[in-house]
Amino acid sequence: MISARIRELAEGIRPLFDDQAAQSLAEFWGSLPKASGSLGRLEYAAKHVALVRETMLPASDRLGLYVFCGDHGICAEPGGAEGPEATRRELLNFLRGELPAAVIAREFGIDRIVVDCGLSGEPEQGTHVYRVCEGALNFAVTAALTEDQVNAALDVGASLAAEAAQRHDFVAITQLGSGGGISASAVLGALTGRSATDVTFVDDLRDGEQVAARRNTIQRALARHQLDTVAPLSALRVLGSAELAAMTGFILAAAFERLPVFADDFTAAVAALLARSIAPDSLDVVVFPGCSSDPAWLKVLETLAVVPLLQLDATEGAGFHSAVAMHLVASVLKCGRLLAAGVVARRAAAEAGESVQELA
Secondary structure, three states: OOOHHHHHHHHHOOOOOOHHHHHHHHHHHHOOOOOOOOOHHHHHHHHHHHHHHOOOOOOOOOEEEEEEEEOEHHHHOOOOOOOHHHHHHHHHHHHOOOOHHHHHHHHOOOEEEEEEEEOOOOOOOOOEEOOOOOOEOOOOOOOOOOHHHHHHHHHHHHHHHHHHHHHOOEEEEEEEOOOHHHHHHHHHHHHHOOOHHHHOOOOOOOOHHHHHHHHHHHHHHHHHOHHHOOOHHHHHHHHOOHHHHHHHHHHHHHHHHOOOEEEOOHHHHHHHHHHHHHOHHHHHHEEOOEOOOOHHHHHHHHHHOOOOOEOOOOOOOOOHHHHHHHHHHHHHHHHHHHHHHHHHHHHHHHHHHHHHHHHO
């Protein structure tokens, strides 16, 4: 059963776009000294952010990257995921600033907020600890989470988004944790009814046998739980994870707060799909910064009927696509502000010149 807070958020989310606002925004950008649409998809993304924020040129200086971390019991099954040791290794590298996403975020002045919502063992210094469990259980054997854990994780994400709306102009969400892509794949399969071949995320694998093993693991789990995953939140409980639930709650609250969210990776895209299933208009708040050529990632974007901002064919995670994309969109908005200021200055100068001529 969904928590009262999440139900209230879902019921309060309304369409974020309207034709009149879009027309006004198009006219404003058309008035700037440049060809209409000349900045391509970056201009489109800037307009998207502006519509969400309900202002022509929203602020773009305070950017945040939220990294949701958790462990996964499904790593015990065949499929190529290394488990908690790999998660800790990647987490420490991110915290030390030794992953590409962390380096780029630091260079661009993007705040990095690492959220431990489902790790096992001792918390790492530098993380924000909001644990609802110590790792999701092995969903090939049993349900990954309890109903209380799902609702707690949804509420964690919602609380963080409400805080983010006060701290940041726009943000990104991403997942860190070995096995997270497997969990998101299974949820995608349950939500769409597609086969394991279509929905299994394999960017982290290079061995054909591991790919086959992972697909087989997901197919077995989907078959095992088919009667328990008819509803979206049931699929999240049985097959999901603390991070996936927290990111779903984050998107819902961000839509309520009109805070643009860059859904960075495959798991974040599945979170957007879950959020849409709870509140369809929540998708308006989401920007998809990029994706790899992984078939499952492309499939979830196709299901959402969205096109990523960038197509870099990059497989780097932990916020890489968003760190690049947010900086570019912020730069376009700054460009728009400077161009608009120039138009205003020239208009003022022209009016002043006319006044001088009239006096003469």
